Amino acid sequence: MNFTIKNVLISTDDGYTTTDVQVVDGKIAAIAPHLDIVGTAVNGEHKLLLPGFVNAHTHSSEKWQRGIIPPLPLELWLAHLYDFAPLDTEKVYLSALGTAVETLLSGGTSVVDHLVLIPGEELETITAAVRAYREIGIRAFIAPLIQDESLTAGIPSGENERNHEPYFRSTAETLALIEEAVRQFHRPDAGVSILVAPTGIQLCSDALFTGCIELSDRYNLCRHSHLLETKAQEKLAQEKYGCSAVEHLKRLGYLGDRTSLAHCVWLNELDIEILAETQSTVVHNPLSNLRLGSGIAPILKYRQAQVNVTFGCDGASSNDSQDLLEAIKIGSILHNTTERDYQYWITPRQATEMAALGGAKGLNMADKIGSLTIGKQADLVLYDLTSLSLLPRTDPIGLLVLGRPTNAVDSVWVNGKQIVANGQVTTINVDELRQELFQRSQWNTQRQSPTVAEIEAHYRAVMGL
Numbered sequence: 001m002n003f004t005i006k007n008v009l010i011s012t013d014d015g016y017t018t019t020d021v022q023v024v025d026g027k028i029a030a031i032a033p034h035l036d037i038v039g040t041a042v043n044g045e046h047k048l049l050l051p052g053f054v055n056a057h058t059h060s061s062e063k064w065q066r067g068i069i070p071p072l073p074l075e076l077w078l079a080h081l082y083d084f085a086p087l088d089t090e091k092v093y094l095s096a097l098g099t100a101v102e103t104l105l106s107g108g109t110s111v112v113d114h115l116v117l118i119p120g121e122e123l124e125t126i127t128a129a130v131r132a133y134r135e136i137g138i139r140a141f142i143a144p145l146i147q148d149e150s151l152t153a154g155i156p157s158g159e160n161e162r163n164h165e166p167y168f169r170s171t172a173e174t175l176a177l178i179e180e181a182v183r184q185f186h187r188p189d190a191g192v193s194i195l196v197a198p199t200g201i202q203l204c205s206d207a208l209f210t211g212c213i214e215l216s217d218r219y220n221l222c223r224h225s226h227l228l229e230t231k232a233q234e235k236l237a238q239e240k241y242g243c244s245a246v247e248h249l250k251r252l253g254y255l256g257d258r259t260s261l262a263h264c265v266w267l268n269e270l271d272i273e274i275l276a277e278t279q280s281t282v283v284h285n286p287l288s289n290l291r292l293g294s295g296i297a298p299i300l301k302y303r304q305a306q307v308n309v310t311f312g313c314d315g316a317s318s319n320d321s322q323d324l325l326e327a328i329k330i331g332s333i334l335h336n337t338t339e340r341d342y343q344y345w346i347t348p349r350q351a352t353e354m355a356a357l358g359g360a361k362g363l364n365m366a367d368k369i370g371s372l373t374i375g376k377q378a379d380l381v382l383y384d385l386t387s388l389s390l391l392p393r394t395d396p397i398g399l400l401v402l403g404r405p406t407n408a409v410d411s412v413w414v415n416g417k418q419i420v421a422n423g424q425v426t427t428i429n430v431d432e433l434r435q436e437l438f439q440r441s442q443w444n445t446q447r448q449s450p451t452v453a454e455i456e457a458h459y460r461a462v463m464g465l
């Protein structure tokens with residue numbers, strides 16, 4: 001697994017330089033011009049080397065429903081999603097592979113999969129995803145999505161008391177399940193980590209959050225959750241706790257420097273201070289927030305308050321792709337409309353740092369990945385600067401972020417192991433994957449969700465529509 005990339009472009013503080021990069025035993029061993037070739041020689045000429053990005057929030061199995069859910073806000077969209085969610089584990093395996101392929105070919109070397117579990121086959125679901133990620137070789141952070149309240153509890157009740165069906169699995173059983181997943185699959189050194197990941201305050205009890213904190217402390221696990229994605233959730237937090245969701249999570253002790261929080265659209269000034277003070281990470285999912293009409297997360301405010309921010313694609317049925325470069329582009333320039341002072345706007349270089357080092361920080365991995373630093377793991381992406389979408393020659397990172405790069409990723413290494421070469425994933429057969437995805441699905445335009453029909457009137461009334 002030793003190799004030396006010769007004559008490759010890397011970024012410096014104020015520009016670019018051409019240099020060599022030596023990788024020994026999976027780690028970056030040297031960065032300097034004219035190095036001796038150790039292991040395989042890789043021609044880096046006309047190519048740009050960047051640290052791999054982190055797809056810091058997604059739900060891989062949503063791939064089976066991408067492009068089909070009508071324009072709906074999150075709460076109704078979710079009902080639609082779950083009405084058609086029963087998958088089999090083979091589909092989970094295939095969609096995890098597909099998510100990994102798209103992430104790798106858009107600059108990602110790590111993925112945080114907030115994995116929706118098949119009821120009754122929870123460990124089998126996790127097994128299927130682990131199998132996929134191990135085979136393809138992407139660095140995987142599997143965050144089994146758990147809750148202990150039923151779907152309707154996630155919608156504010158408004159004036160009336162509403163009773164919700166109890167959730168089918170107890171809190172204790174759910175926690176035991178996660179502990180078992182940790183025992184079986186949590187192997188950070190081998191590239192697979194398990195996270196505790198209650199879906200969010202909207203569907204989780206305090207007992208579930210507290211149990212997750214306890215597991216996280218005992219097994220040194222990172223923590224993940226959705227947070228205040230929609231206006232409805234902001235309302236619900238007030239109903240449930242009489243304070244903001246962020247204040248409540250702080251009181252429970254869920255926030256911290258290994259906690260990453262997806263969305264964070266509806267936070268107030270005090271909430272932002274709390275995220276900064278607890279060193280929590282915000283995962284910005286701009287495309288999903290636009291698609292579901294959730295709102296524009298105040299990312300520039302977070303950055304000004306020194307809150308760590310990184311990017312996610314979110315699941316492929318609220319995006320409806322897994323193109324990380326697309327999420328980074330939209331997630332950067334979107335905010336030029338929210339802040340008149342252009343000095344705060346996100347530059348392409350800042351965007352790539354947020355995507356790489358920012359992602360690593362949120363996973364408690366900043367000392368191991370996220371930058372081209374000697375001693376760090378070689379999670380690297382080599383971009384072909386002769387790709388038509390990156391020509392003519394201007395500022396490579398500027399064009400990578402602001403343009404629309406296609407077929408730009410030439411090579412990818414994770415932990416020093418090459419898993420993409422000449423623009424092709426080498427560890428799995430992508431043609432076979434395409435055939436499987438084709439054969440296990442069909443064109444479908446007439447789907448109706450029974451649950452949406454059931455809850456829509458209440459949702460509209462509560463939300464004043």
Ligand SMILES: [Zn+2]
Binds near residue numbers: 059315
């Ligand atoms: Zn999500």
